Amino acid sequence: MTTTEPDAARTRRGPRLSTDRVLRAAVEFADDSGIEAVTMRRLARRLGVEAMALYNHVANKEALLDGMVSVVLDETNDATADVGGPWKPALRRRILAAREVMLRHPWAPGVLESRTDPGAQLNRYYDALIGLFLDGGFSLDLTHHVLHALGTRAFGYTHEPWDDSQPPPDPALLARQMAGDYPNIAAMLETVSHDANTSLGWCDDQFEFEFALDILLEGLERSRDAEPSRTRTR
Amino acid sequence: MTTTEPDAARTRRGPRLSTDRVLRAAVEFADDSGIEAVTMRRLARRLGVEAMALYNHVANKEALLDGMVSVVLDETNDATADVGGPWKPALRRRILAAREVMLRHPWAPGVLESRTDPGAQLNRYYDALIGLFLDGGFSLDLTHHVLHALGTRAFGYTHEPWDDSQPPPDPALLARQMAGDYPNIAAMLETVSHDANTSLGWCDDQFEFEFALDILLEGLERSRDAEPSRTRTR
């Protein structure tokens, strides 16, 4: 009676392990604590299990990361499944839906970019996107360039070369500090800190994202209309 | 005589260590062997020194990485120092010059994006860029949005969500494999593999970069001309 309980042979949390359970736990963990917290040992502990147990369900850590992005991309594909209407607003809606998914998983962009092999979910997303462009009258060739032009923006995010996730304590002060060495930055900061759209904080990422996206979409449309007929040599 | 040679007390390679020498060695090492090869121990060995010696010149590994990007950005600032002429070609030249620097240091984008604090060299680069826009008649406010729209493209690179550094062995075969699940991708691949501009390999990154850059620059110009007067509320 002491040795054999019928259930929960160890202090294992939840039911048996499975690839799916491991991946979902990893995603949740990264959402909670950041991607750098996700180590094999800590993830295992979170699942009430020893580290090596994970290797029965994922080949190694790289495979774990692959699986994590596939979970996120599944979410993206689900969230962007509905389509219809003219290409431009449809694309816009789709990309902004993808953006919401990425905002829920802030670690995902970095991991996605570190993957070497696309994976089925990414192909599925691109296939749908390409479909939208083709329906919109883009040639196959131009569509190819267009995907490159969108880059990661197609997935609803862009990496900025600095971290503006939280505002500086005092933008105006910062501006004054920079005035000596970087007069143009200082002037810009001053303007930004007075600006209406930043009353809610620092840079409005959503506005900036849509601003750039719209410029791009309109530019792409213009390219489509300018296409001579079929061939675009470099 | 056995114990005290006058010079080169140990098998130390080169002269005394210094922050500058450490950073330059690290950059060279990353160029040669990739950023993941740059560990404190291996970098030290390369300099003919023990790992802990490095800590007399850089505070820790994060500071080492900070220093490495500052070296690269110095290069960028030097390479883009000459300016003049109308804003659009000037900006284009500058960004493409920055791109050449980044191509020489393929690890730099990833490290740059992982930095949390801009650093003086990045400020210097942005200050110059902002100057170009202001000279071009952009308002301070619009310039701010424009920098966000450029994102890392301002530094001459973009992260693509897949690795197309080398072409697949047989694009046409790949296309046929995908035809079942991803008909649109397959069609696009087929076109791309027949296309003139890829006779030299796979995607022509330089062409794609300039294509997107030009769309963006023209879109930005259009925004400038459309600016009502001063205020752009969100």
Next chain:
DNA sequence: ACACTAGGTGTACGCCGTAAACCTGTCAAG
């Protein structure tokens, strides 16, 4: 001549990913 100190070395710690051997509960076949 001598103490100071900048800049090295040596050792050790805790964490990482993961290889290899081992253990055990479950279940199908005899």
Next chain:
DNA sequence: CTTGACAGGTTTACGGCGTACACCTAGTGT
């Protein structure tokens, strides 16, 4: 009911990582 295979856990161990801390030593200013 016994038995044996095996899926899915545990244990132990290894090499590599960043780096704290104690120590040593060559060169310098007084």
